Structure formats: structure tokens, C-alpha cells
Amino acid sequence: MVDIAARVYDHRWKIDPIVRSLIDTDFYKLLMCQSVFRNRPEANVTFSLINRSKQIRLADIVDEGELREQLDHIRSLSLTRGESTWLRGNTFYGKRQMFRPDFMEWFEALRLPPYHLEKRDGQYELTFEGKWPEVMLWEIPALAVLMELRSRAVMQDMGRFELQVLYARAMTKLWEKVEKLREVPNLRLADFGTRRRHSFLWQDWCVRAMVEGLGSKFVGTSNCLIAKNRDLEAIGTNAHELPMVYAALADSDAELRQAPYRVLEEWQEEHDGNLRIILPDTYGTAGFLAGAPDWLASWTGMRIDSGSPEEGAEAAIAWWQAKGEDPRKKLVIFSDGLDVDRIAQLQARFAGRVRISFGWGTLMTNDFRGLVPGDALAPFSLVCKAVAANGRPTVKLSDNPSKAMGPPEEIERYKRVFGVGHQKAMEVLV
Amino acid sequence: MVDIAARVYDHRWKIDPIVRSLIDTDFYKLLMCQSVFRNRPEANVTFSLINRSKQIRLADIVDEGELREQLDHIRSLSLTRGESTWLRGNTFYGKRQMFRPDFMEWFEALRLPPYHLEKRDGQYELTFEGKWPEVMLWEIPALAVLMELRSRAVMQDMGRFELQVLYARAMTKLWEKVEKLREVPNLRLADFGTRRRHSFLWQDWCVRAMVEGLGSKFVGTSNCLIAKNRDLEAIGTNAHELPMVYAALADSDAELRQAPYRVLEEWQEEHDGNLRIILPDTYGTAGFLAGAPDWLASWTGMRIDSGSPEEGAEAAIAWWQAKGEDPRKKLVIFSDGLDVDRIAQLQARFAGRVRISFGWGTLMTNDFRGLVPGDALAPFSLVCKAVAANGRPTVKLSDNPSKAMGPPEEIERYKRVFGVGHQKAMEVLV
Numbered sequence: 058m059v060d061i062a063a064r065v066y067d068h069r070w071k072i073d074p075i076v077r078s079l080i081d082t083d084f085y086k087l088l089m090c091q092s093v094f095r096n097r098p099e100a101n102v103t104f105s106l107i108n109r110s111k112q113i114r115l116a117d118i119v120d121e122g123e124l125r126e127q128l129d130h131i132r133s134l135s136l137t138r139g140e141s142t143w144l145r146g147n148t149f150y151g152k153r154q155m156f157r158p159d160f161m162e163w164f165e166a167l168r169l170p171p172y173h174l175e176k177r178d179g180q181y182e183l184t185f186e187g188k189w190p191e192v193m194l195w196e197i198p199a200l201a202v203l204m205e206l207r208s209r210a211v212m213q214d215m216g217r218f219e220l221q222v223l224y225a226r227a228m229t230k231l232w233e234k235v236e237k238l239r240e241v242p243n244l245r246l247a248d249f250g251t252r253r254r255h256s257f258l259w260q261d262w263c264v265r266a267m268v269e270g271l272g273s274k275f276v277g278t279s280n281c282l283i284a285k286n287r288d289l290e291a292i293g294t295n296a297h298e299l300p301m302v303y304a305a306l307a308d309s310d311a312e313l314r315q316a317p318y319r320v321l322e323e324w325q326e327e328h329d330g331n332l333r334i335i336l337p338d339t340y341g342t343a344g345f346l347a348g349a350p351d352w353l354a355s356w357t358g359m360r361i362d363s364g365s366p367e368e369g370a371e372a373a374i375a376w377w378q379a380k381g382e383d384p385r386k387k388l389v390i391f392s393d394g395l396d397v398d399r400i401a402q403l404q405a406r407f408a409g410r411v412r413i414s415f416g417w418g419t420l421m422t423n424d425f426r427g428l429v430p431g432d433a434l435a436p437f438s439l440v441c442k443a444v445a446a447n448g449r450p451t452v453k454l455s456d457n458p459s460k461a462m463g464p465p466e467e468i469e470r471y472k473r474v475f476g477v478g479h480q481k482a483m484e485v486l487v
Numbered sequence: 488m489v490d491i492a493a494r495v496y497d498h499r500w501k502i503d504p505i506v507r508s509l510i511d512t513d514f515y516k517l518l519m520c521q522s523v524f525r526n527r528p529e530a531n532v533t534f535s536l537i538n539r540s541k542q543i544r545l546a547d548i549v550d551e552g553e554l555r556e557q558l559d560h561i562r563s564l565s566l567t568r569g570e571s572t573w574l575r576g577n578t579f580y581g582k583r584q585m586f587r588p589d590f591m592e593w594f595e596a597l598r599l600p601p602y603h604l605e606k607r608d609g610q611y612e613l614t615f616e617g618k619w620p621e622v623m624l625w626e627i628p629a630l631a632v633l634m635e636l637r638s639r640a641v642m643q644d645m646g647r648f649e650l651q652v653l654y655a656r657a658m659t660k661l662w663e664k665v666e667k668l669r670e671v672p673n674l675r676l677a678d679f680g681t682r683r684r685h686s687f688l689w690q691d692w693c694v695r696a697m698v699e700g701l702g703s704k705f706v707g708t709s710n711c712l713i714a715k716n717r718d719l720e721a722i723g724t725n726a727h728e729l730p731m732v733y734a735a736l737a738d739s740d741a742e743l744r745q746a747p748y749r750v751l752e753e754w755q756e757e758h759d760g761n762l763r764i765i766l767p768d769t770y771g772t773a774g775f776l777a778g779a780p781d782w783l784a785s786w787t788g789m790r791i792d793s794g795s796p797e798e799g800a801e802a803a804i805a806w807w808q809a810k811g812e813d814p815r816k817k818l819v820i821f822s823d824g825l826d827v828d829r830i831a832q833l834q835a836r837f838a839g840r841v842r843i844s845f846g847w848g849t850l851m852t853n854d855f856r857g858l859v860p861g862d863a864l865a866p867f868s869l870v871c872k873a874v875a876a877n878g879r880p881t882v883k884l885s886d887n888p889s890k891a892m893g894p895p896e897e898i899e900r901y902k903r904v905f906g907v908g909h910q911k912a913m914e915v916l917v
Contacts, residue, residue: 058496063488218699222662225655232652269648 080281082197085293103445106183110437114179150331200252235270247292248278250422294334305446340475354380358388364456392416419487510711512627515723533875536613540867544609580761626871630682665700677722678708680852724764735876770905784810788818794886822846849917
């Protein structure tokens with residue numbers, strides 16, 4: 058039966074929005090935003106889109122008008138009453154009122170600041186400059202918009218049944234992963250795939266499929282909108298953004314050296330339990346752990362986000378042991394470039410030695426590899442990073458030099474300050 | 488947006504009917520029905536369901552109450568005004584008014600006659616006895632109901648996403664066939680899959696996918712309802728039922744020997760062009776062709792429905808040549824147990840030697856092989872045949888003894904009358 062009103066409403070659609078809500082973003086962005094809002098509200102930060110996959114000429118694929126329309130739409134969004142209620146009233150990691158009233162009031166009044174868009178060499182230069190707590194909220198929606206506009210561009214000439222079969226194949230592919238993951242004992246896995254998803258509707262489908270297919274092995278999603286709509290736990294802690302900006306704001310090498318710990322010191326003032334997760338790799342895990350203060354060893358766990366995950370987790374275990382902590386009570390979160398086979402391997406290797414959790418991203422929400430000619434829907438490595446703070450460039454080293462960013466001379470300075478020696482380069486797929 | 492009226496209507500559904508219309512049947516049934524209505528309206532015929540796949544214990548799988556509900560629903564159906572208009576006004580094979588006014592008046596008033604249902608040894612004994620033109624219309628809906636109730640029974644405990652992935656896999660499977668068929672030059676293929684379809688909605692999906700995926704290579708469907716709804720050509724001619732009943736009605740061996748030709752003589756009075764298709768295998772192709780009258784050689788083509796299709800087509804070609812006809816102007820229709828590889832092989836072998844067309848059935852509309860544990864959705868060999876006429880048993884031999892039916896002593900008599908020697912048995916998959 059045709060719903061005439063819905064059809065008429067559809068005909069009036071100016072655009073089919075990719076980002077439907079300000080909370081269609083990763084939970085850790087909101088946690089970090091609240092922290093920044095309290096500790097560094099006036100820092101002036103620039104975020105910039107960086108396409109590491111240069112062969113994907115985004116500006117040739119994605120229409121600029123459509124991109125502007127989607128970005129403008131995001132600027133028209135504000136927190137709805139229901140979203141605000143969910144953030145204020147929800148229990149996150151067993152804790153109520155995680156978001157303070159002053160932060161919520163600010164967030165309720167927020168509209169995202171202007172963007173700056175140019176084309177250069179077949180790529181989009183998309184930047185966001187302004188007060189840190191405002192511009193930081195552009196990261197996830199900007200990525201989601203670019204990823205989905207690219208998907209739409211590739212699919213726009215496909216027939217109705219061809220499209221249905223494309224999604225049928227993608228569903229089959231995801232379900233085969235679910236069937237493999239079911240066999241992994243004691244698995245705990247969350248969706249971290251918002252930023253590089255194929256599309257919003259596809260991420261939502263994937264999450265719901267995981268709920269049915271994995272049951273209690275699936276612990277939640279980093280996407281707040283999907284967590285709210287599907288009654289799931291919102292998952293996340295903190296990211297490289299904090300130490301990167303704190304480091305850029307440091308006025309001396311000594312201050313720079315302490316910046317990553319300063320971040321966690323301030324984090325500790327606000328959060329406890331499952332939110333006390335160390336992300337040690339921003340300027341090299343080895344140096345970070347070697348110089349870490351003793352109080353950090355009492356934190357709940359560590360997230361391994363670059364380099365060899367086996368080496369990262371072994372380093373964490375050794376460090377906890379050296380500090381007199383029992384690694385079996387600690388949580389290791391793997392979140393870098395995962396797919397089912399790696400997840401099963403890592404679980405098998407570390408089960409019983411530490412508590413383990415997985416943040417599964419791009420190859421959960423965007424594994425369209427091999428599904429169209431020329432692999433034109435394969436995911437690619439797009440990021441949106443804080444590139445400057447109060448006029449100074451930011452730097453990231455990580456445990457994989459292929460993920461390093463910043464001006465070469467600053468990278469050298471950071472390597473010297475943080476005592477980073479030779480690092481093994483690994484391919485960055487997504 | 489929820490369509491409240493539709494939801495309320497849905498809640499009132501007593502059953503979700505499998506057969507939605509009296510024209511949800513094969514086109515050739517209606518053509519044959521009109522012929523029978525003119526030539527043998529008073530013959531008393533019994534149709535019976537025969538499950539050749541004894542290992543599928545249908546009565547253990549399908550609930551008797553549900554089966555009765557579906558069959559009762561079919562008895563409540565009558566031709567709608569739109570269906571009648573479509574049959575009266577449509578052009579079939581380029582000809583208008585294929586259905587005579589007297590037949591249409593009778594059909595418009597028709598309700599299907601009662602059925603007789605019993606359980607025995609884990610199987611359903613389902614029979615229809617009455618005037619031939621009435622009971623013959625039970626064949627296709629009865630098969631479709633049993634096939635779909637079996638599908639529903641297997642799927643009833645599956646989760647929502649599990650089901651979606653099941654269909655995703657089936658869609659992918661069909662589309663891979665479409666992609667292979669696209670590469671077959673000069674292909675002409677029609678859907679003959681109504682009787683053993685997975686479900687009505689699935690057949691409808693398959694047909695529409697073929698329309699998009701194969702374009703002009705897909706020439707139509709045998710299903711009148713789908714042809715009407717999707718604006719396609721209805722395809723079909725005649726079947727074994729006619730010679731089987733004519734043979735059973737014969738009063739002597741001499742009359743029996745002529746029965747298959749008598750059928751075609753009467754058919755010729757009514758039809759020309761593409762409807763003049765010989766189905767030679769009811770009592771063995773070799774004997775049929777050896778004894779065929781000369782006028783049959785002028786007919787448009789021949790349908791190969793049992794035995795080795797290569798041998799059948801070669802026999803047809805040799806026969807036409809012997810009769811001084813040019814085989815390149817003749818049409819060979821392959822319709823037995825086809826799948827894509829066989830279709831491509833047969834097309835490659837006979838292209839340029841005869842005109843070729845394919846009637847693709849079960850493995851188009853019901854290829855759920857390998858998709859659920861225990862292969863519980865794999866198609867199986869269910870038929871509904873005329874088993875008696877005016878109190879005498881019918882007999883079918885065909886070119887594959889595995890497809891023979893009838894009492895053993897009658898089979899022997901028919902073999903003698905039609906001069907059928909040794910036949911090579913071939914497995915009947917569907």
C-alpha cells in the first residue's frame with residue numbers, strides 16, 4: 058500500500074542527508090569534547106582532511122556541490138531534545154551523568170563552525186579552524202560524508218537489481234564474518250566503524266546483524282546515534298587528538314615530553330573504571346611506557362592502535378608485570394586494521410593472559426572489497442586530524458611510521474624528545 | 488513512516504496466501520484447458536500429487552492445517568475483472584483473442600473443485616477428481632502451495648537477519664547465473680519455474696532480476712500473473728497431460744498408438760505459429776518421430792523435456808532433414824533440468840543449426856541448494872499428474888525411465904504399443 062504522505066514528503070527532499078544528527082559521531086569524541094571544554098576551551102585548532110590513499114581522486118569522483126550541500130546540512134543540525142535527554146540520562150559504563158550540566162548546556166546550543174573547502178590535484182582540501190571543542194566535532198561527520206558520497210558516486214548508475222545484489226553480496230560477506238566470530242570463545246567486540254563506513258544505513262544494518270548474530274559477544278557501538286536508536290551501549294574512551302594538541306601547545310621540549318602524561322592526568326580527574334584506558338602510541342609505545350608515572354599502572358587497560366598488535370600487547374603485559382600489576386585483571390583493546398582472522402588470532406594468543414576487547418572498524422562497516430569492477434567501492438585510508446594548535450603544527454608518530462604526520466623537522470624533533478629509534482613500517486590498508 | 492492502515496490490515500490476515508490468483512499458473516495450462524474444454528469437456532480425470540523425492544517426508548514437515556487453509560483459499564479464488572481483461576485483450580505470440588469468448592465465460596464462472604487429502608507414510612496423498620478442464624487447473628497451485636509451505640516450515644525459526652542473509656545468498660547465487668548467461672550469445676530464455684518455486688515472491692524477484700540482468704535475452708515467463716503484473720510475455724504451449732489422457736481414453740491399441748498424433752491434430756486446428764510445438768517424448772521420442780505424419784514436420788518446433796537433450800535435439804534435426812525441412816528455421820526448446828552451464832553448452836552446440844530457446848525452471852526459481860544446514864531448502868522432485876481418465880490409469884514413459892509413471896503392466900503394454908526398447912536411466916534432480 059502506498060503511503061501517499063511519505064511519497065509526497067520524499068519528493069520534497071532537497072538532499073538525502075548522510076549525517077542525520079550531531080550524535081551520529083563516535084562516543085569518544087563527546088567524552089574528549091567535554092574534557093577539552095573544561096581544560097582547553099580557548100585553544101585554536103585546525104582540523105584537516107587527509108586522504109592517505111592518493112590514488113583515490115576524491116575531487117574527481119565526488120561532486121563539489123553535493124559535498125557542500127551535505128556539509129551545510131551538518132551545520133544546520135543541533136542537538137534534539139531526545140538526544141540531549143539520552144546523553145544526560147543514560148548510563149555509560151555503569152555511570153550516570155557522565156556529561157556535566159555545563160557541558161550539556163553548551164552542547165545544546167552548539168552549531169558546527171564554518172568549513173573551508175578547496176580542490177587541489179584531484180583532492181579536496183577540507184579544513185575546520187576554530188575553538189577546539191567546536192571544530193573537533195567536525196572530524197567524524199566530515200569523514201562519514203566523504204566516504205558515503207564516494208559510495209553513492211560509484212553506485213549512481215547501477216540498476217535496481219544490480220544494487221540489490223551488491224548489498225546482498227555485502228550482507229553475505231558480513232554474515233560469513235559473523236559466523237566465524239561466533240566460534241571465537243569469550244569474544245568481546247564493539248563497532249568502531251563510523252568514520253569509514255560505507256554509509257549510515259549500512260553501518261546500522263551491520264550493527265543490528267551483529268546484535269542478532271553475535272549476541273553477548275557484541276558489546277556495543279562507538280556510534281552514539283545508533284547506540285541510542287538500537288538501545289546499545291555506547292563505547293569509547295579517548296584518542297590521539299588529545300596528546301597531539303597538548304604536545305603542540307607545549308612551550309618547551311620538557312613540557313612536550315610530559316604532554317602525553319598531562320593528558321592522562323587530567324583525564325584521571327574526570328574519569329574512572331573502563332574509561333581509564335591508556336593510548337600509548339602517539340609518540341611511540343616503548344618510550345611512553347618507559348617514562349610513564351607509576352600511577353598510570355593502576356589504570357584499567359590499554360588500547361593498541363598501531364604497529365604490531367602482538368608486540369604492543371606483549372609490551373603492555375611486561376609493563377604491568379614490571380609495575381607489580383596482574384595483567385589478567387587488565388584490559389587490552391585492539392583497534393587497528395582488524396578483520397576476523399586477526400581477531401581470532403589475537404584472542405587465541407592473549408586469552409587468559411589479559412582481558413581482551415576489540416574495536417572493529419572499517420572492515421566491519423565498509424568491506425565492499427571485490428564487489429564492483431575496478432574495486433571502486435573498496436575502503437580507503439581517509440582521516441581528519443588536528444593539524445595545528447595555536448598556530449603550531451601537530452605531530453603524530455605512532456608505532457608505524459606509515460601513520461606518522463606533521464612537518465618533517467617537527468617529526469625529527471619529536472623523535473628526539475620522545476627517544477624514538479627505528480620503527481618498522483607497516484602497510485596502512487584502512 | 489508507518490502505514491497504520493496497512494499494519495492494521497496485516498494484523499487481520501487470516502493466512503498469507505501462497506496462491507493469490509487463478510492465473511498464478513502456467514500459461515500452457517490455460518491453453519490446454521481451452522483445448523480440453525472444447526474437445527474433451529466431459530472426461531473424468533484424477534490428478535494426484537507425486538513426491539518422487541521420498542526422503543523428503545512432506546507430511547512431517549508441512550502442517551496439515553496450514554495446507555488445508557491454503558488449498559481452501561485457492562478454492563475461494565475466481566478470475567478478477569482485470570485478469571479476465573488481460574486474458575481477453577492481450578496479444579500472445581502476436582495473436583489477439585487467443586482465448587475464445589465461450590472459454591472465457593466458463594473460466595470467469597469457475598471455482599476449483601474439491602480436493603481430497605490424506606496422510607500416509609509421512610507423505611500427503613492429495614488428489615483432485617472431476618471434469619478434466621476443472622481439475623487440471625489444480626496442478627500448478629497445488630505444487631506451488633506444497634513447495635512454499637515446505638520453504639516456510641524450514642525458515643520459521645530463523646532470525647530476522649539470518650533470513651535476510653539467506654535471501655542475500657540466494658540473490659547472489661541467482662545473479663551469478665545472470666552474469667554467466669549474459670555471456671551466452673543469442674540466448675533466448677524464459678522462466679518455467681512456477682511449479683517448483685521457492686515462493687511466489689521469490690519467483691517474482693527472480694523474474695524481475697532476469698529482466699534487468701538479461702534484457703532481451705529474457706523473453707518472458709510461463710506464469711500468467713507475473714507476466715500480467717510485470718508486463719511480460721506469457722510463454723508456453725502444451726504438455727504431457729494431453730497425450731497421457733488421450734492415451735488413457737483410447738479404446739484399443741490401435742487408437743492408443745494414434746493418441747499422441749490425435750492430440751496434435753486437434754491442437755493444429757486451434758493454433759498456429761509459435762504454439763505449434765511438438766512435445767515428442769511422452770511415449771519415447773524415437774518411436775514418435777518414426778511414426779509421425781508428414782504434416783507435423785511443418786510445425787514450428789519441438790520441446791525436449793527428458794533424456795539426453797543433445798540426443799533429443801539431434802533426433803529432431805535429423806527428422807526435419809529427413810522430411811525435407813530446413814532445421815535452421817525450426818525452434819528447439821530445452822526445458823528439462825536446466826542450469827546455466829547446461830544452457831551454455833546446449834546453446835554452443837546447436838547455435839546456427841536450429842533456433843534455440845530455453846525454458847528454465849527449478850534451478851532458476853528454487854536454487855536454495857547449500858544455503859541452510861542439512862540442505863533443507865534444496866528443491867526436490869514433486870509433480871502433480873493426471874493419473875486416471877474415465878477410470879483407466881494413465882501412463883507416461885518419456886525418454887528417461889526414471890520419469891516413467893503408471894501401473895507396471897500398463898507401462899509394459901505402452902512400451903509394446905509404442906515400440907520402446909531399452910532406455911538409459913538418468914537421475915531426476917528436480
